[in-house]
Amino acid sequence: MARRSANVTQGVEKAPMRSLFYAMGYTKEELDRPLIAVVSAHSEIVPGHYHLDKITEAVKAGVRMAGGTPIMVPAIGVCDGIAMGHIGMKYSLASRELIADSVETMTQAHAFDGLVLVPNCDKIVPGMVMAAVRMNVPTVVCSGGPMMAGLVDEEDISLSKIFEAVGARKANLIDDQKLEEFEQGCCPGCGSCAGMYTANSMNCLCEALGIALPGNGTIPAVHNGRIRLAKYAGAAIMNLVEKDIKARDIINERSVRNALRCDMALGCSSNSVLHLLAIANEAGVPLDLKMFNEESERTPNLCHLAPAGETHMQDLNIAGGIAAVQSELAKKDMLDLEVMTATGKTLGENLQGVKNKKPDTIRPIENPYSETGGIAILFGNVAPEGCVVKRSAVAPEMLKHSGPARVFNCEEEAIAAIYDGKIVAGDVVVIRYEGPKGGPGMREMLNPTSALAGMKLDKTVALITDGRFSGASRGASIGHVCPEAANGGNIGLLQEGDIIEINIPEYSIQVRVSDAEFEKRRSSYVAPEPNIKTGWLGRYGKLVDSAAKGAIMKQDF
Template sequence: MTRRSASVTQGIEKAPMRSLFYAMGYTKEELDRPLIGVVSAHSEIVPGHYHLDKIADAVKAGVRMAGGTPIMIPSIGVCDGIAMGHIGMKYSLASRELIADSVETMALAHALDGLVLVPNCDKIVPGMVMGAVRINLPTVVCSGGPMLSGLVDDEDISLSKIFEAVGARKANLIDDEKLEEFEQGCCPGCGSCAGMYTANSMNCLCEALGIALPGNGTIPAVHNGRMRLAKHAGMAIMNLVEKDIKARDIVNERSITNALRCDMALGCSSNSVLHLLAIANEAGVPLDLKRFNKESEKTPNLCHLAPAGETHMQDLNLAGGIPAVQSELAKKGMLDLDVITATGQTLGENIKNAKNKKPDTIRPIEKPYSETGGIAVLFGNIATEGCVVKRSAVAPEMLTHSGPARIFNSEEEAIDAIYKGKIVGGDVVVIRYEGPKGGPGMREMLNPTSALAGMKLDKTVALITDGRFSGASRGASIGHVCPEAANGGNIGLLEEGDIIEINIPEYSIHAKVSEEEFAKRKEHYVAPEPNIKTGWLGRYAKIVDSAAKGAVMKQEF
C-alpha cells in the first residue's frame, strides 16, 4: 500500500517539504515511517482536557513503539459547564463544526496516514469523529476518561448536584455554607464530569461504534489504565494503517445500529441524538428521528447513571464497562457482533470474555429498568418534525403531563422567572428562539432544569425548548423541538396559558390549539431579529440545518 504521507516525504520533488520537517527536528528515519496525527484538545480551561497533554504523550509513545511517527495537532474545545447560562453556550454546539473542519484541514493538508483523536468533552468528541469519518482515514479515538465522583454528606455527587444546589439555595432550602460545600466537593479532579452526561455518553458510544478501544468510555481519567489504554491506542492505529482499515470501514450502518442500541441501554444524554445524526450524515448512512423510537421500542434500559440514578462512571467501569453492557445486549442477539473495530478484531471477539460484575449498576437484560430505551422522540402539533427527551431521567409521574404553557423567548427570561418563584407545580415552561438558527447555537438549558430540580419542582413541572439540554439535566426536559421557532415552527406561535399535553410512552406532545387558530396567529406573527448577526456565529445561523438532521451544515444553499 502506498502511504498517503509519501506525497510530502518521498521523492526528489518532495525535498522542500522534507526540509520543513527537518526544521522541526524530524529525522529521515521518522519521515520514512507512517505519519500519524495525534489530535489533542488539551487546554487549561476544560477540566476534561486539562490532562490531555499526558494522554497524547502516551498515545505518541504507543505510535513509536509500533513503528510510526506521531505528530501532535491541537484542537479547540469549549467547556459546557463554564459556558453555561451566558453567551458562551451559543458557541458550544456550533464549535463541533469548526472541530470537524479543522480535523479535515490538518489531516489532508499535511498528508497524514492515520489519526488518533484525543478529545474528552461534549462537542469535541463528535466533532473530531465527524471530521475523521468525512475524510475516511484510519482512525482511533482515545478520550481522556471520566472524572471521579465527589463526596458530600457521604453521598457520591457530580456536576449536576451543584447546579441543583443553586436552585435549592435560591429557594432557601440550603444555606451559603452548604452551597460552598457542594461547590468545593462535586468535581474532585480532571476528567469529563462523572455522570452519564454528554461527554461520557459520546465516549461510551465511540466504543459502541467500534472506533475506540474497549475501556475508552469508562476507565477514570486518573487511573493508570487510562495511560495504558492511550499507549494501546497508539499501537492500534499502526495496525489499522497497515491493514488499511479506515474510519468508514468501522463507522457504517451496522455499527451505527449497534451504537443506537447501546445508547438506549445506557440511558445516554439527549445530545447523543444530535451527534449520532451528524456522524451518520458524515458516514453517508440514512438516519432519522423515527429510527431512535424504533430502536427504543425493542432495546431495554439497563443503566441509571447520574443524573437518572445514584451511580457514576467509575461504577460502570467496575461493573465491566461498555463490553459488559454489550454482552447483556448480545444475550438476546441485539448487536451485530461481526463488525470490525479499532482493535482490528470484531466486536464479538472484543467482548467474548466480558462479564457483568455489578448487576446493581448494569441490570441483567432479563431484569431491566424498563423494556424500552433511555431516549424517546415525541411528535405532535408543536413538534411536527420531532423533539427529544431522556426518558430514563423522567420521574414516572411526569411521563404523562398536562399543564398551561409559560412562555419565554430566551433562557435568561425563563431562569429569572424560576428564581423569582413565578413557576408553580403543573406549569409547562416553554423556552423558544434557542434553536440552532434562533439561538444561534442551540444552547443547553442546565440552569433552568437544575433550578427546577433544586426547588423540588422537577416532578411537577415540564420544560420544552427548541434549544437542548445538558446530559446532566433530569426531569421532563423536552428539547430539540423542530421546526424551531426561528424557522416558523408552531412553538413560536404558542401563547401564555395554552394547554400542553405530553405523553412520553405514546411519543406524543400536543398543544390544545386548533390548526385554524395556529393559522390565525401566524398571520400576525413577526419573528424577532436574530440576536447575533456578526462573526462566525452569524454565518452559522444562516447555514445550519434543523436539529432533526443533527444541526449539521447545509450542503446546498
C-alpha cells in the first residue's frame, strides 16, 4: 500500500518538497519512514495542557522506537474555567470547529501517514477526533491525563468546589479566609480538572470508542504511567499504519453504541451528548437524541464521581479505569467485544484479566447507583426537540419538580439575581439566548449552577437554558433546550411566573401554557438582535446547527 507521505517525499518530482524537509534538518532516512503528525495542544494558558510538551516528546520517542518519523504540529485550546462567566466562554464550543478544521488542514496539506492526537481539555478532544474520522486516517488519541484532586479540610476536592464556594461566600456561609483556602487548594497541579467533567468525560469516551489506549482517560497527569502510555501510543500508531487500520475502522456504529453505554455507566458530562453527536456525524454514524434515552433505559449508572459524588479520577484509575467499567458492563453482554481498538486488538482481547478493584468507586453491575444511565434527554413543549440533564448529579428530590419560571435573557442577568438573593426555593431559573446561534457560542452556565449549589439551593431550584453546562455543574441543570430561543423556540416565549413541570424519570419537561397561548405570544414577540455580529463568532452564529444535532456546522449552506 502506498503511503500518503509519498506525495511529499518520494520520486524525482518531489525533490522540491524534500529540500524543504532538509531545511529543517530531516534526513533522507527519516523521509523514507512513515510521517506521523503528533498534534499537540500544548500551551501555557490551560492547566490541562501545560505539560503536554512532555507528553508530546514521549509520543515522539514511541514513534521513533517503532520506526516512524514524528513531526509535531500545533493546535489551539481554550481553558473553559478561565473563560467562564464572560465573553471568553462564547469562544469555547466554537473553537471545536476551528480545531477540527486546523487538524484537517495540517494533515491534508502535509500528507501525514498517521496521527497521534495530544489534547486534554473540553473542546480540544472532540475537535481533534472529529478531524480524524472526517479524513479517515490511522489515529491514536493520547491525552494529557487528569489532575490530582485538591485537599481542603482533609477532604478531596476539585474545581467545582471553588465555583460553589463563591456562591457560599455571596451568601455569607463562609468568610474570605475559607474562600482563599478553596482557591489555593482545589487545583494542585497540571492535568484536566479532577472530576468527571467534560475533559475527563471525553478522554474516557475516547477509550470507550477504542481510539485511545487503555488508561488514556484515568492515568493521572503527574504519574509516570502517563509518560509510558504516551510512548506506547507512539508505537501503536505505527502498528495501525502498517496494518492500515483507519479511524473509521475503530469509530463506527458499533463502537459508538459502546461509548453511549460507557457514558451512561460513568455519569459523564452533559456536554458528551454534543460531542458524541458531532463525532458520529463526521464518522457517518446515525445518532440522535432518542438513542441516548434508549441506552439510558438499559444501562445502569455505576459511578458517582465529582460533582455527582465524592470520588475523583484518581480513584477511578485505582479501581481499574475505564476497562474495569467495561468489564462490569460485559458481565451482562452490554458491549460489543469484537470491535477493533487502537491497540490493534479487539475490545474483548483488551479486557482479558481486567477486574474491578474498588467496588465502592465502580459499583458492580449487580448493585448500581441506578438501573438507568447518568444522562437523560427530556422532551415537551419547553423543548420539543429535546434538552439534556446529567441525571446522576441531580438530587433525588429534584428528579420531579414544579415551579414558577424566573426568566432571564442572558447569563449575566441570572447570576446577578442569584447573588442578590432574588431566587428562592421552588423557582425554575430560565436562561435563554445562550444557544449555539443566540449566544453565539452556547456558553456554559457553571457560575449560576455553582452559585445555587453554594447557597444550598441546588436541591430546591432548577435551572433550564438553551445554553449548556460545565461537567462540574450539579443539580437539576437542564441544558441544550431545542429549538433555542434565537431559532424561535418556545423557551423564548416563556414569561415570568409560568409554571414549569420537570419529570426526569419520565423524560418530560412541560410548561402550563397552551398551544394557543404560545401562538398568541409568538405573534407579538420580537427577538433581541444577536449581541455579536462580526468576526469568527458572527460567522459561527450564522452557520451553526441545532444543539440537537451536536452544534455542528450546517451542511446545506
